[in-house]
Amino acid sequence: MQIDNYLIRKTSLEKLFNNLIGNGKTVFAPKTSGKRVLFEDVKAFSEITEDYIVTTNSAKSVVFPRTEKLFSYKKTKEKTEITDASTDTFPEVVLWGTRPCDAAAFIPLTDTFNGDYPDVLYNNRLGKVYVLSFSCATCDEYCFCTSVNGGPGNTAGSDILFTKLSTGDYLAEAITEKGKQLVADNQSLFEAAPSEEKEPNLAKVTTYFNQDEIQAKLQNLFENPVWDEKSRACLGCGSCAFVCPVCSCFDIQDEAHGSKGSRLRCWDSCGFGLFTLHTSGHNPRETQGARWRQRILHKFLYMPNKSKVAGCVGCGRCSRVCPADINILETVTSL
């Protein structure tokens, strides 16, 4: 789809935000919370911070909540009644301030939740999400989006991408039908495209490796000492998976309150020993090294082989949050 370019003044950005709130949309945006910046439900433009490389958590919980009701039930000795949770009305959500890496993550995430078994809960939520991303003007040593076919100004996955120009105003790229509709609904705020180039306003992200080359290499690296070496410090806490915008492994658990309750989907992680443990006590992935290998192979080999898109967008969140300082970039570049 053809991308439409506009200019939006710094002052108009706040008007756009207020219009979205005024239209009844829920806006999740980066907000300072102690030492961290998190995507949170914001009501006023002034609550939003611009001072972040990426947020600590990813934006995936908007479409794939940490704990989500699949259905509720009511049970008596004679009868079991089930109430579908996918027919609930989900709110229209604006993700404001996602980075291009966050937006790109919706592509593999959507692949996982579709295929032969479309997940109506995920799709219903996604259908109501507007992804308004902001290009990166800065990056840090954890960022490696350009190594996994991404970039600080990439449009993939966003509905509108804003890039701050030298004047303080923004280039607005309306990418999807949804993005174009938002522009049309707020036409007075968008002006003719600026003449200033986008590229000089983007962060210079180092390219450490090439995804295609890593993919080819990994084909023959199943048995390799690197997996144990690089994961020796791993505590198996699962933080890496929880902050990852692409990780989507989940558990299904029931929550009962007397004769009523619900079946829930909860985030899980391949880094947990229980993840693959059989009832018999046999565990196909017995060591933390085997689990670390699964994490890397799934993201950089299995997913791109299957759907052409890697399961990593190079946001670096997992490395920033790891209490044992295990760095995914360091593992991949050491291969």
Next chain:
Amino acid sequence: MSNPNIYIPYLMRIEKITQEAPGVKTFRLKFESEHEAEEFEFKAGQFGEYSIVGVGESTFCIASSPTRKGYIECTFRQVGRVTSALASAEEGDVIGFRGPYGNTFPIDEWKGKNLVFIAGGIALPPMRCVIWNALDLRENFKDITIVYGARSVADLVYKHELEEWGNRPDVKLVTTVDPGGETPDWKGEIGFVPSVLEKVAPSAENTIAIVCGPPIMIKFTFPVLEKLGFADHNIFTTLENRMKCGFGKCGRCNVGEKYVCLDGPVFSGEELKLLPAEY
């Protein structure tokens, strides 16, 4: 599944409960909804998620044959939280079922061939489905041999069916128990399944071998089959990785590029050799 929400189970009533062995039960399940009963189809090898709402779901194969219409059966051992809740259910109770999921045994391609079924312990249920499927279409196949073993005589499941198969002139049944697991009146073999299979020595000529059992049994059975001359593409097994969703999303049955729930649970020996040993 008729509901667009893929996590919603069918409601099924337990019509009959059979105590197969200590801690092992078979449920015969019927759909609560007639419409769902008519719509439902499955093939040999497929599995489902069986649940008690408020407790959780557990993964077992469908142990009855698709040739027997109107119900499905599952056989499970009481081990954890969900299987304990299932085990305490009574005839007439309603449980949840999602499925059928996964691929199937390519039984249509086995026409005109000999079949050798090799099973250990609680792994007879996934095979019982395909055994009855083959016996109900008996004219399609040549010799049918079943080698089945368990730890002890008490642990053998489907005792009535073993007797029935043993009495059929068109089935060769060999049962065995592990050394020490025999009773004074035990007339079957004593020994582990792989060594008993070696003794039975079925011909590999025009023969398909179907193997289900614990990982340790599989590990020692494959070399015996190889010795007997079975080619990898004529050997089939089912993998039993831990699962939650059953349709390739929750991530835990991922082995290499395959999901056991989507690409399996049935794998040929040839396919198995291409997978990393994470099962």
